Amino acid sequence: MAAIATPGQRRVDRLERIWEERPGVLGWLMTTDHKRIGLLYLFTSLAFFAAGGVEALLMRTQLIGPNGTTLSPHAYNEMLTMHGVTMIFLFVIPISTGAFGNYLIPLMIGARDMAFPRANALSFWLFLGSGLFMYTGLALGQAPDAGWFDYVPLASRAYSPDKGIDFYTLGLIFNGISSTVASANFIVTIFKLRAPGMSINRMPLFCFAFLAVSFALIFALPFLTCDLVLLELDRRLGMHFFDPSHGGNVLLWQHLFWIFGHPEVYIIILPAFGIATSIIPTFTRRRMVAFPLVALAEILVAFIGFGVWAHHMFAVGLSTTTAIYFAAASMIVVIPSGIQLFAWIMTILTGTPIFKTPLLWIIGFIVMFLIGGLSGVTLAAIPFDQQVTDTYYVVAHFHYVIFGAAVFPILGGLFYWFPKVTGRMYHEKWGQTSFWTTFLGSTLTFFPMHILGLIGMPRRDYTYPAHMGWTGYNFLETIGSYILAAGLVMVVANLLVSLVRGRVVDNDPFGGGTLEWATTSPPPEYNFAVIPKVTSPYPMWDLDDREEDGRKLEQGVLVLEQGHETPGSTVLDGDWDEILQMPSDSPYPILLGIATAAMFAMLLLAHYVVAGIFLAIGALVLVGWHGTEPQES
Amino acid sequence: MLLAGCGGGQDSLQPHSTQSNQIRWLWWGMLIVAGIVFFGAVGMLALAWLRKGDKGLPALGPREGLTNGLVVVFGIVVPVVVLVALFIVANLVVIKTTQAPAKGSTQMSIDVTGKQWFWVVSYDGTPAVTANEIHIPVRTRVRINVRSGDVIHSFWVPELNRKIDTINGQTNSELLYASRPGRYRGQCAEFCGLQHAHMGMVVVAEPMARFRAWLANMAKPAPAPAGGAAAQGQRLFMANQCASCHQIRGTQAQGQIGPDLTHLASRSTLAALTIANTPRELAAWIANPQAIKPGNKMPDLGLSRSQIAAIVSYLEGLK
Numbered sequence: 018m019a020a021i022a023t024p025g026q027r028r029v030d031r032l033e034r035i036w037e038e039r040p041g042v043l044g045w046l047m048t049t050d051h052k053r054i055g056l057l058y059l060f061t062s063l064a065f066f067a068a069g070g071v072e073a074l075l076m077r078t079q080l081i082g083p084n085g086t087t088l089s090p091h092a093y094n095e096m097l098t099m100h101g102v103t104m105i106f107l108f109v110i111p112i113s114t115g116a117f118g119n120y121l122i123p124l125m126i127g128a129r130d131m132a133f134p135r136a137n138a139l140s141f142w143l144f145l146g147s148g149l150f151m152y153t154g155l156a157l158g159q160a161p162d163a164g165w166f167d168y169v170p171l172a173s174r175a176y177s178p179d180k181g182i183d184f185y186t187l188g189l190i191f192n193g194i195s196s197t198v199a200s201a202n203f204i205v206t207i208f209k210l211r212a213p214g215m216s217i218n219r220m221p222l223f224c225f226a227f228l229a230v231s232f233a234l235i236f237a238l239p240f241l242t243c244d245l246v247l248l249e250l251d252r253r254l255g256m257h258f259f260d261p262s263h264g265g266n267v268l269l270w271q272h273l274f275w276i277f278g279h280p281e282v283y284i285i286i287l288p289a290f291g292i293a294t295s296i297i298p299t300f301t302r303r304r305m306v307a308f309p310l311v312a313l314a315e316i317l318v319a320f321i322g323f324g325v326w327a328h329h330m331f332a333v334g335l336s337t338t339t340a341i342y343f344a345a346a347s348m349i350v351v352i353p354s355g356i357q358l359f360a361w362i363m364t365i366l367t368g369t370p371i372f373k374t375p376l377l378w379i380i381g382f383i384v385m386f387l388i389g390g391l392s393g394v395t396l397a398a399i400p401f402d403q404q405v406t407d408t409y410y411v412v413a414h415f416h417y418v419i420f421g422a423a424v425f426p427i428l429g430g431l432f433y434w435f436p437k438v439t440g441r442m443y444h445e446k447w448g449q450t451s452f453w454t455t456f457l458g459s460t461l462t463f464f465p466m467h468i469l470g471l472i473g474m475p476r477r478d479y480t481y482p483a484h485m486g487w488t489g490y491n492f493l494e495t496i497g498s499y500i501l502a503a504g505l506v507m508v509v510a511n512l513l514v515s516l517v518r519g520r521v522v523d524n525d526p527f528g529g530g531t532l533e534w535a536t537t538s539p540p541p542e543y544n545f546a547v548i549p550k551v552t553s554p555y556p557m558w559d560l561d562d563r564e565e566d567g568r569k570l571e572q573g574v575l576v577l578e579q580g581h582e583t584p585g586s587t588v589l590d591g592d593w594d595e596i597l598q599m600p601s602d603s604p605y606p607i608l609l610g611i612a613t614a615a616m617f618a619m620l621l622l623a624h625y626v627v628a629g630i631f632l633a634i635g636a637l638v639l640v641g642w643h644g645t646e647p648q649e650s
Numbered sequence: 651m652l653l654a655g656c657g658g659g660q661d662s663l664q665p666h667s668t669q670s671n672q673i674r675w676l677w678w679g680m681l682i683v684a685g686i687v688f689f690g691a692v693g694m695l696a697l698a699w700l701r702k703g704d705k706g707l708p709a710l711g712p713r714e715g716l717t718n719g720l721v722v723v724f725g726i727v728v729p730v731v732v733l734v735a736l737f738i739v740a741n742l743v744v745i746k747t748t749q750a751p752a753k754g755s756t757q758m759s760i761d762v763t764g765k766q767w768f769w770v771v772s773y774d775g776t777p778a779v780t781a782n783e784i785h786i787p788v789r790t791r792v793r794i795n796v797r798s799g800d801v802i803h804s805f806w807v808p809e810l811n812r813k814i815d816t817i818n819g820q821t822n823s824e825l826l827y828a829s830r831p832g833r834y835r836g837q838c839a840e841f842c843g844l845q846h847a848h849m850g851m852v853v854v855a856e857p858m859a860r861f862r863a864w865l866a867n868m869a870k871p872a873p874a875p876a877g878g879a880a881a882q883g884q885r886l887f888m889a890n891q892c893a894s895c896h897q898i899r900g901t902q903a904q905g906q907i908g909p910d911l912t913h914l915a916s917r918s919t920l921a922a923l924t925i926a927n928t929p930r931e932l933a934a935w936i937a938n939p940q941a942i943k944p945g946n947k948m949p950d951l952g953l954s955r956s957q958i959a960a961i962v963s964y965l966e967g968l969k
Contacts, residue, residue: 168840
């Protein structure tokens with residue numbers, strides 16, 4: 018039956034052979050393929066999303082009426098801390114950078130993998146390890162309970178003597194290593210692995226967002242890590258960094274935490290902005306309005322985000338001058354956000370929008386982000402901030418930002434790229450139903466929180482008295498949270514069923530503009546048979562270039578079939594620079610991940626010598642890691 | 651008000667002071683502007699839906715330069731104008747009213763120390779110490795100096811002013827000024843551990859004469875027990891662990907761990923506004939404090955019912 022193969026077909030067969038992945042579980046454990054790693058990130062972070070969601074539902078059930086007894090005060094405090102830590106560090110950041118970034122960035126820039134595939138695998142195993150590490154604390158009844166920002170002295174040994182806080186500190190240091198490795202990888206990948214011709218001004222806005230996020234993470238995480246190390250030194254060795262009776266300062270914790278913590282907010286939402294700037298052009302059939310301005314705004318948001326941290330601390334008794342500076346800086350952040358917001362709206366207005374599920378999530382995101390952004394502006398009015406900070410008003414604000422502005426686009430992105438990843442289409446009608454259910458649920462859950470805060474309910478109270486006028490709003494929020502959960506279950510069910518039953522689709526069912534749509538669905542291990550030609554920011558809409566790719570495959574130009582290879586290009590102009598040899602699967606990343614997890618477990622148990630042994634084992638693994646592997650010639 | 655059992659309301663939109671009132675107006679002003687921005691933007695989205703088949707700007711057609719210009723106008727020019735206005739009103743004008751009072755600008759000072767999970771209240775220049783109930787003269791500028799007795803708390807009485815944290819190693823201050831007599835509820839607003847939810851306080855603003863009388867009484871040592879049951883209660887109080895944690899001025903009870911009980915009977919609530927101060931609830935509290943406020947520092951003392959009754963009759967005499 019075999020037809021006579023064209024030269025192009027023979028090249029594809031050869032690439033298939035070179036890039037073939039090991040089958041079975043072992044293949045997944047040793048994989049260095051960015052797509053498989055992206056999927057591992059996806060499943061893991063969704064599992065943590067479920068855990069964080071259950072924690073939220075337990076809290077809402079406790080608060081459905083006054084003097085609730087669903088949770089003990091201690092359990093409630095554990096839930097509120099784990100909910101925050103989980104959603105930020107184990108769900109939103111890993112799913113947006115780890116899953117979306119990993120899976121899509123090499124595809125969008127026409128590369129065959131991330132710049133450092135083994136480091137990429139390592140960052141996943143470290144993330145999984147850190148998540149399991151922190152949940153071990155919960156399973157052992159020693160979960161952190163001092164809130165996700167873990168203020169001292171409450172988190173000091175005197176007031177939190179059990180190991181809960183240690184699970185938090187060590188777990189976040191552990192998690193930070195994963196994010197740092199991943200960020201370095203994204204930066205190098207985006208700078209160096211773009212297909213020849215993709216100069217920086219032709220790079221998708223999605224990649225600009227990830228570039229901004231990666232730099233922000235690299236500069237923000239050291240502050241957190243430093244803070245956590247100081248806290249452990251206080252807790253374990255009796256040092257006094259945060260102890261005013263010995264010359265320490267409790268506000269040092271808050272400053273260091275928020276120098277990390279505020280950029281973190283932009284780290285959370287920028288990938289979502291990237292998703293929005295991918296979905297909107299596709300479903301409005303036009304390029305993003307003000308493209309260069311939006312790219313600049315993405316970078317600026319991440320940059321200015323470093324100068325605003327003390328607006329989380331307006332009630333600690335800063336001098337008025339200091340507070341005014343930080344309020345002014347915080348207001349400046351509004352401008353790049355405003356540019357992006359109106360660029361999305363103008364793109365939708367001047368395009369020909371098709372209101373399908375992915376775009377609906379993005380419209381929902383714009384509405385939620387408007388509310389969250391506007392309530393954020395009110396918090397830059399210092400006297401008002403000092404009135405409502407640490408109340409439900411703030412809880413409303415940041416859930417509009419984190420759930421509305423980050424999770425909505427993430428959910429929209431799941432629908433949007435589902436056909437690319439699976440080769441099948443999701444169920445449109447159920448997709449729209451799940452959107453409206455989630456939108457209704459989140460509005461009922463989070464909107465009344467504004468009012469609750471204004472009428473005096475502080476956040477983080479495990480219960481409240483009956484006569485305060487808070488009961489009705491709390492009841493509404495709890496019902497809303499159940500509806501919200503139902504909407505999310507619908508999303509997952511839709512995607513799971515469509516995985517089996519969905520209509521089979523071709524490479525580019527939505528007519529997307531970026532390169533991930535150029536390859537098959539799901540993409541092959543080597544992503545592209547020929548490295549695609551790029552002459553604009555929406556290369557899929559340049560039909561001549563796509564036809565030329567087909568001819569190049571026949572001619573053998575830019576196929577790179579001599580081994581695990583991908584082209585490297587220059588940082589700004591994207592000129593072809595070199596051919597990079599990429600590693601294939603490897604046992605070292607997971608081994609290093611296990612050694613690191615064991616080291617952190619031993620640090621927690623204060624077995625410092627054994628921890629040192631695991632560190633040494635990790636170093637040995639690194640030696641193996643750096644051994645070269647044979648290349649197919 | 652009707653809520654006298656546990657203090658008044660705690661609603662920042664029902665101000666009873668110049669400070670809180672200005673913050674409320676700031677809020678309504680911001681809400682109006684935010685509403686205009688929100689409905690303007692959502693209106694554009696609605697317009698996009700209505701004309702989903704049409705390319706370009708409504709009425710003006712596909713003009714890329716103009717479209718980009720509108721992003722600059724809505725994304726940069728309008729925000730800059732609005733933000734500058736907000737900055738001036740909130741952070742240069744209103745803040746002058748709500749910020750910590752300048753030295754010498756107040757007629758009296760009260761020291762408030764946040765502890766897990768109650769408030770120690772003492773009056774400068776007098777021996778008066780109480781807990782969770784802060785009396786102030788009405789229409790008088792009062793400086794509140796807040797400190798931490800253990801972890802960070804936040805002093806917040808929304809109907810009178812914004813909040814201020816208690817920070818270890820520093821003293822923060824805030825202005826309280828009540829425009830009219832009343833009871834204004836407050837609550838710890840910075841997460842402080844297990845019973846953060848039960849760390850209430852109430853500010854009682856009253857005419858100067860009544861305030862003076864109250865303060866004079868507060869400054870006095872505790873009255874001697876009246877009657878046999880109360881005297882027995884006092885003996886039990888001193889003989890059991892009570893005295894090692896609580897202070898009753900004028901007796902040998904000098905403990906500093908729990909709240910001062912010198913004039914306990916003059917307070918309307920117990921356990922930082924958790925329960926009402928009635929003989930029944932006080933007895934229930936002494937019998938099993940951990941059931942009412944789990945995690946607080948008061949242990950179950952293992953007293954018999956008659957011993958508790960005697961202690962209650964002693965404490966309820968401490969007017």
